[in-house]
Structures are given as C-alpha cells and as structure tokens.
Amino acid sequence: MKTIKNAVLTSLLALGAAAPAFAQESKKESEFQLLLGGALELGGDNIATVYFTNGEDQKVNAGQGGSIAVGGQLKLANAPRFLLRTTVGFKYLTTQADNVHIRLTRIPFITTAxxxxxxxxxxxxxxxxxxxxxxxxxxxxxxxxxKGAVGPILEIAYSGIGLSYTAMKYTDTEKNTYSANAIGITISGVVRPKKK
Structure with a gap:
C-alpha cells in the first residue's frame, strides 16, 4: 500500500516539476494544464450479491462504477504530440437498495503516456x-x-470522449482474489490558461 502511494506521489511530483524544467530547455514553452475527467466502467468478478424483498437481486462487480478525477496534463515543447497525464479520482458503485447504503468505493491514481x-x-x-x-x-x-492494486490501462479517445480498458486484480483480507478488469467510456478535458 505504501509502495503504491509513494509511486503515485512520485509521478505527480515529477509531472508538476517537469513543466518548468522543459520550458527552460526550449524556446517554445511546455504546457502544463489542469485536467478534469470521469468514466463509467463495467466488468470484473462478482464480490457480493444483494437480494431484495421483491425477489430481485443485484451483483456488485469489482470493476464496475462511475468515477470523477482531477490532475494535470503536460505537453512537451520538443514533442508536441506527446502528452503525460496524471489524475487522482474517486470511483463509486452503489445498489438499488433504498433503505440501506451499500457501496463499493476506491481511489484510483492513473498515470499515462x-x-x-x-x-x-x-x-x-x-x-x-x-x-x-x-x-x-x-x-x-x-x-x-x-489491498491496494495496480494494473495497466489502455485508452483511445477522440475529442475528449474515449474507451478504456484496465486489467487489475483485487485481493481481500482473506487473500481471495477478484478480477477487477474493466472496460469503460471516459471523458476528459483540460482547462486552458488564458492567453496574455
């Protein structure tokens, strides 16, 4: 868990620190922008089933949920088609139960080239x-x-709307493992600084 947090914090600090460093090395400045995003994802193993009094039930899948995120995007002056992106977010899944708050929550840190x-x-x-x-x-x-989990993520996006795939496994305190693989629809955009 500490290793994951340290790796993520290091990525965030490196991304933020890289912007002024790259700007000094080139006549054309690198751009660091605020990045906002979200996703709706499906998939993963069933970790629990909720049964309702009307006879229906609902599965809680490890990869499923909606998320919101905030972070940064770095566009390098010497490689304008290459972007580094890092976000931290909140991923949430609830059930149809109206008399009790059942939910699966997690905090995703994502870093992509x-x-x-x-x-x-x-x-x-x-x-x-x-x-x-x-x-x-x-x-x-x-x-x-x-336990904290780490896995690869792939994304293809057009004009801020994309498809993503994450491969991941969750391990509970009893050492049972669950696939948290997820396919999702993503949305993201940058807050562009005002031109002087």
Whole structure:
C-alpha cells in the first residue's frame, strides 16, 4: 500500500516539476494544464450479491462504477504530440437498495503516456493504482476491505470522449482474489490558461 502511494506521489511530483524544467530547455514553452475527467466502467468478478424483498437481486462487480478525477496534463515543447497525464479520482458503485447504503468505493491514481495520432485522436497507455478499496454493506452484512492494486490501462479517445480498458486484480483480507478488469467510456478535458 505504501509502495503504491509513494509511486503515485512520485509521478505527480515529477509531472508538476517537469513543466518548468522543459520550458527552460526550449524556446517554445511546455504546457502544463489542469485536467478534469470521469468514466463509467463495467466488468470484473462478482464480490457480493444483494437480494431484495421483491425477489430481485443485484451483483456488485469489482470493476464496475462511475468515477470523477482531477490532475494535470503536460505537453512537451520538443514533442508536441506527446502528452503525460496524471489524475487522482474517486470511483463509486452503489445498489438499488433504498433503505440501506451499500457501496463499493476506491481511489484510483492513473498515470499515462499519450500520443496524438491526429489533432483530435489520442491513444494512451500507463498504470492505474487503486487504493482505499472498500465494500460497505450498511450494517446488513460484513464489510470487506481489499489491498491496494495496480494494473495497466489502455485508452483511445477522440475529442475528449474515449474507451478504456484496465486489467487489475483485487485481493481481500482473506487473500481471495477478484478480477477487477474493466472496460469503460471516459471523458476528459483540460482547462486552458488564458492567453496574455
């Protein structure tokens, strides 16, 4: 867990520190921009099943959930088609239960290297690290905790809307493993600084 946090913090610090360093080495300045994003993802193994009084049930899958994220994007002056992106977010999945708050939450850190194939077409690959992985039953069952997890992530996006695939495994405190592989629809955009 500490290794994941240290790796992610190092990535964030390196990304932030790299912007002024690259700007000094080139006549044309590198751009560091605020990056905002989100995703809706599906997939993964069933970690729990919620049964309702009407006879229906709902599975809670490890890779499923919606997320929001904030971070930074660095566009290098000497390689304008190459982008470095780092975000930290919150991923959340709940159930249809209306009398109890059942949810699966995690904090994803994502760092990717990206290439602009065309002005609006981007492909990226990197690592996704999930920490704080918790399944809360709202008191009707046993809560579950999982160890931090790291896995590769791939993305292709056009004009800010993309498809992603993450390969990952969650391990609970009893050492049971669950696939948290997920395919998702992503949305992202940068806050461009005002021109002086």
């Amino acid at each position: 990206n290439w602009m194939v065309a002005p609006k077409l981007r492909i990226g690959a990197g690592l996704s690290a999930h920490t704080g992985i918790r399944f809360k039953t709202g008191g009707i069952g046993d809560d579950m905790k999982f």
